[in-house]
Amino acid sequence: MDSVTSVLGGPGSYPISAVIIAQDDEIRIAKAIQSCRLFADEVVVIDGGSKDGTVELSESLNCRVFVNPWPGYAKQREFGVERAVHDWVFLIDTDEIVSDELAANILKQKKVLTDPTAAYAIYRIGDFLGRWLNHGEYLVRLYNRKQYGILNSLVHERPEVSEERTVRLNGTLWHQGFRSVNDHVMRFNKYTDLEAQSAYLSGKPFRLSRLLVRPPARFVQQYFVHGLFKKGIAGFAVAVFWVMYEFMVGFKHYELNHSAKLAQHNAEGQAEPEKKGERSYAVQ
Numbered sequence: 492m493d494s495v496t497s498v499l500g501g502p503g504s505y506p507i508s509a510v511i512i513a514q515d516d517e518i519r520i521a522k523a524i525q526s527c528r529l530f531a532d533e534v535v536v537i538d539g540g541s542k543d544g545t546v547e548l549s550e551s552l553n554c555r556v557f558v559n560p561w562p563g564y565a566k567q568r569e570f571g572v573e574r575a576v577h578d579w580v581f582l583i584d585t586d587e588i589v590s591d592e593l594a595a596n597i598l599k600q601k602k603v604l605t606d607p608t609a610a611y612a613i614y615r616i617g618d619f620l621g622r623w624l625n626h627g628e629y630l631v632r633l634y635n636r637k638q639y640g641i642l643n644s645l646v647h648e649r650p651e652v653s654e655e656r657t658v659r660l661n662g663t664l665w666h667q668g669f670r671s672v673n674d675h676v677m678r679f680n681k682y683t684d685l686e687a688q689s690a691y692l693s694g695k696p697f698r699l700s701r702l703l704v705r706p707p708a709r710f711v712q713q714y715f716v717h718g719l720f721k722k723g724i725a726g727f728a729v730a731v732f733w734v735m736y737e738f739m740v741g742f743k744h745y746e747l748n749h750s751a752k753l754a755q756h757n758a759e760g761q762a763e764p765e766k767k768g769e770r771s772y773a774v775q
Contacts, residue, residue, distance in 0.1 A: 497532050497601055499529070499530060499531070499532055499598065499601070500530070500598050500599075500601040500602060501602070503602050504601040504602050505577075505579055505601050505602075505604040505605075506532040506533075506576075506577040506579065506601075507530060507531050507532055507577060507579045507580070507581050507597070507601060507633070508531065508532065508533050508534075508535055508575035508576055508577040508579070508580050508581070509524075509527040509531035509533070509534045509535065509580075509581045509582075509583055510534075510535045510537070510568070510571040510572055510575055510580050510581070510582055510583070511523060511524070511534065511535070511536045511537070511549075511554075511571070511583055511584065511585060512536075512537045512539070512564075512567045512568055512571055512584070512585075513536055513537065513538045513539070513541065513545050513549070513585050514538065514539040514540070514541055514545070514561065514585075515541045515542060515543050515545060516541070516543075516545055516585040516586065517541070517543045517544040517545045517548050519585050519586045519667065520536070520545055520548060520549060520585040521548060521552060522588050523583055523584065523585050523586070523587055523588060524536075524549065524552050524554060525552070526583075526587075526588045526589035526590075526594065527581065527583060527589055527594070529594040529595065529597075529598055530581075530594055530597040530598040530601065531581060532576075532577060533554075533555060533575070533576055533577070534549075534552070534553075534554040534555070535554065535555045535556075535557070535571055535574055535575050536549040536554045536555070536556045536557070536571075537556075537557050537558075537559055537567055537570055537571040537574070538556060538557070538558045538559070539558075539559065539560065539561035539567060540558065540560055540561060545585075546558065555574070557570075557571070557574055563645065564644075564645070564646060564648045565641050565642060565643045565644055565645075565648035566643070568582065568641045568648055569640065569641045569643075572636050572641065573636075575636070578607070578635050578636050578637050579601075579604055579633065579634070579635055579636075580633070580634065580635075580636050581597070581632055581633045582632045582633075582650075583632065583664070584666075586666060586667045586668050587615070587664050587665065587666050587667070588664070588665040588667065589662070589664060589665075590662050590663040590664070590665060591662075592661060592662040592663065593613065593660065593661070593662025593663055593664060594662070595662070596660050596661050596662050597611075597633065597660065597662075600633075600660065604635075607635040607637060607638050608635075608638050608656055609635075609656055609657075609658055610631045610633065610634035610635075610638075610639065610650060610652040610656055610657050610658070611631065611632070611633035611634065611657070611658050611659070611660050612629040612630060612631050612632070612657050612658070612659045612660070613629065613630055613631075613632045613633070613660055613662070613663075613664045614627050614628070614629055614659070614660075614662070614663055614664065615627050615628055615629075615630055615663070615664040615665075615666050616663055616664075616665060616666060617666040617667075617668050617669070618665075618666065618667055618668065618669050619669045619722075619725045619726075619728065619729050620669065620724070620725040620728065621725070622722055622723075622725045622726075623665075624719065624722060624725075624726070624729065625717075625718055625719075625721065625722070626713075626717035626718060626719070627663075627666075629657075629659055630649065630664075631649060631650045631652050631657060632664070633660070634650045634652060639651050639652050644689055645685040645686070645688055645689040645692075646682055646685035646686050646689060647686075675732065679732065679735065679736055679739065680739070682736075683736060683739040683740045683743055684743060686740045687739075687740050687741075687743035687744040687746075687747060688747065690740070690744045691744055691747040691748065691751075695744075696748075697741075697744050697745045697748045701741050702738065702741035702742060702745065705737040705741065706734045706735075706737040706738045706741075707734070709730075709733045709734055709736075709737045710730050710731070710733065710734045712733075713729060713730040713733050714726065714727065714730035
């Protein structure tokens with residue numbers, strides 16, 4: 492484990508490495524990097540092969556930059572964590588900004604990071620059409636890499652930490668994820684591909700009930716329970732996008748199962764005449 496030598500937070504503070512995975516996001520990455528400066532002893536940027544100025548901008552902001560061809564979310568995140576100097580790592584994306592309150596609390600927390608088995612969850616709130624949504628989620632972003640690895644999943648990768656070992660920190664991680672409706676649809680298409688593939692590869696069976704129940708249930712949850720009805724057209728759009736997301740995941744899962752069964756059926760159909768041919772040849 493790291494010796495207590497952090498240059499930030501005063502004597503007795505444990506050093507933290509902020510780790511960012513990036514791909515063609517020079518417009519947003521500077522704010523993400525700068526929001527970590529109060530508490531991070533270093534910022535590590537892992538670039539998947541950007542064609543814009545992401546690498547050059549990150550280097551100009553005194554980040555340690557590594558270029559690694561995109562291997563997938565979990566593997567890229569793990570690649571970055573392995574290249575951090577310090578064992579305590581803080582995960583952040585290029586379109587996220589640490590609030591002043593959160594940065595101050597992480598700085599304060601550095602003096603008491605004596606238990607490497609503890610992990611810290613951050614409250615993240617997203618935006619849509621220029622409005623911040625009023626319901627977010629807690630995500631584990633600060634943890635000790637010697638204790639926990641990254642869950643190897645196609646999508647929604649995260650540190651493998653149990654709820655019992657998680658401590659919630661005050662403050663907000665602002666997620667500026669909305670770029671345009673077109674971009675949103677494109678990313679939904681990519682993420683639903685990955686989630687459907689993950690379900691298929693894990694052997695989960697397709698259930699029609701999921702396709703029929705989850706999309707409308709998600710709308711009720713988002714629009715009424717989470718209060719998106721208070722956000723006008725932006726809130727309504729987000730709730731509808733969630734309906735689309737659930738439907739696309741379910742139907743793509745069905746498509747993968749259907750294609751696999753069809754391929755198996757065709758293979759068996761081709762094998763049968765060959766077996767008959769072999770029997771016929773044996774009789775002759």
